[in-house]
Amino acid sequence: MNTARAAAILLTKELRLEFRTxxxxxxxxxxxxxxxxxxxxxxxxxxxxxxxxxPGLLWIAFLFAGSLxxxxxxxxxxxxxxxxxxxxxxxxxxxxxxxxxLANFIFMSLAEVVLVPVFAVLYNVSLAGVAxxxxxxxxxxxxxxxxxxxxxxxxxxxARMRELLLPLLLLPILAPLLIAAVExxxxxxxxDPALDRTWVAFLAGFDIVFLTASWLLCDYLVEE
Amino acid sequence: xxxxxGRIAGTVIVAALIFxxxxxxxxxxxxxxxxxxxxxxxxxxxxxxxxxxTAFSIAFIANxxxxxxxxxxxxxxxxxxxxxxxxxxxxxxxxxPLWARPVWGIWWTWDARLTTTxxxxxxxxxxxxxxxxxEEPERKATLSAIFGIFAFLDVPLVYMSNRLWRTQHPQPVIxxxxxxxxxxxxxxxxxxxxxxxxxxxxLVLIDRYRLEQLxxxxxxxxxxxxxxxxxxxxxxxxxxx
Numbered sequence: 454m455n456t457a458r459a460a461a462i463l464l465t466k467e468l469r470l471e472f473r474t475x476x477x478x479x480x481x482x483x484x485x486x487x488x489x490x491x492x493x494x495x496x497x498x499x500x501x502x503x504x505x506x507x508p509g510l511l512w513i514a515f516l517f518a519g520s521l522x523x524x525x526x527x528x529x530x531x532x533x534x535x536x537x538x539x540x541x542x543x544x545x546x547x548x549x550x551x552x553x554x555l556a557n558f559i560f561m562s563l564a565e566v567v568l569v570p571v572f573a574v575l576y577n578v579s580l581a582g583v584a585x586x587x588x589x590x591x592x593x594x595x596x597x598x599x600x601x602x603x604x605x606x607x608x609x610x611x612a613r614m615r616e617l618l619l620p621l622l623l624l625p626i627l628a629p630l631l632i633a634a635v636e637x638x639x640x641x642x643x644x645d646p647a648l649d650r651t652w653v654a655f656l657a658g659f660d661i662v663f664l665t666a667s668w669l670l671c672d673y674l675v676e677e
Numbered sequence: 678x679x680x681x682x683g684r685i686a687g688t689v690i691v692a693a694l695i696f697x698x699x700x701x702x703x704x705x706x707x708x709x710x711x712x713x714x715x716x717x718x719x720x721x722x723x724x725x726x727x728x729x730x731t732a733f734s735i736a737f738i739a740n741x742x743x744x745x746x747x748x749x750x751x752x753x754x755x756x757x758x759x760x761x762x763x764x765x766x767x768x769x770x771x772x773x774p775l776w777a778r779p780v781w782g783i784w785w786t787w788d789a790r791l792t793t794t795x796x797x798x799x800x801x802x803x804x805x806x807x808x809x810x811x812e813e814p815e816r817k818a819t820l821s822a823i824f825g826i827f828a829f830l831d832v833p834l835v836y837m838s839n840r841l842w843r844t845q846h847p848q849p850v851i852x853x854x855x856x857x858x859x860x861x862x863x864x865x866x867x868x869x870x871x872x873x874x875x876x877x878x879x880l881v882l883i884d885r886y887r888l889e890q891l892x893x894x895x896x897x898x899x900x901x902x903x904x905x906x907x908x909x910x911x912x913x914x915x916x917x918x
Binding site for chain 2: 633
């Protein structure tokens, strides 16, 4: 079976599993909302300031929510040793990994679809006119989060205290992604919005570097 | 026994070097015109960074080598490099602010170099933490090597992103090339300190490597003893029935 088809089948399995309960999605959205609300207490969000802090707050909320949401991605397979079954299937390990990456990307994007409009309302930010450019930034940023996060979820699934470990592994790695995503988003929320090409290119570069690394290392990652 | 003599000799030489380097940095090096005494911390600050980056590079090479060859010795070198690197990095992160406070007037600035090393420190502390939380030796070696490779790949990205970001804002402090215009005695003292720093690093690295090797051998022996004693017990019970 070729990799794309195997990944697609695994993706359907992940989606079916999630949409039976929708536990992960609702927990992620609520958690990110809690972060957004708590930030409004930490910094009084008046109009001008919300433009300055808004993008940072939004991405911090996504990164924190993502580092929690990605936890069950591989840990869930351990309860019934289903990862062993997957490994025995005649599919490449990159198919397993990319199926999970795609599923996590869809979950994270769905959460963002809910969160971004809520954020825009709560922090009085106008998104009209920049929607497509914002989607580009969101897609590139979310890809970076999901690529590294899925790999680290496979690593932390075998460790003790894995719920605590995953954010510790993931958040420092994502520091450059956070800077780039926040700057790119901020450039879209100014008075005259313009897409900052440098940061968009940086985000794409981040995604490519870590996707290549995961592709090269996935045999060792899934095999263990 | 020969290796023991070598180790003692190495330790004595490095100890003498580091003491002489300390003496030279404090008493032989000339006084710096504007910064005075506090500038002397620089003789330990710079070597700590050089050893830190060398140790992390060794850890990265060992991680890649482990993934490709699967020989446990590369895992021992990986953990040794990461641990020594974290120690050197910590020294650098402590001596830096001590110097910056009187000279720049601030303990810390979120400049590209400082931020990158701070993230680097966090990443390798996470690497060591991860090793502590993984149980099976082989799985621990592979998974931590993968994380080590990801962490090292992240470092240039952190540096680039901070450079791009900070240049868009006015910098609170601008580095004036530290190596430009060093007095000849200062250069010699610095060279001595760098050599002494690398001596300490290599010594600790070798010791840490040996410790990991001993741990590995100890675990193997323990497994063997356990399997033998359970075999013996099985035979005894079989004989009884």
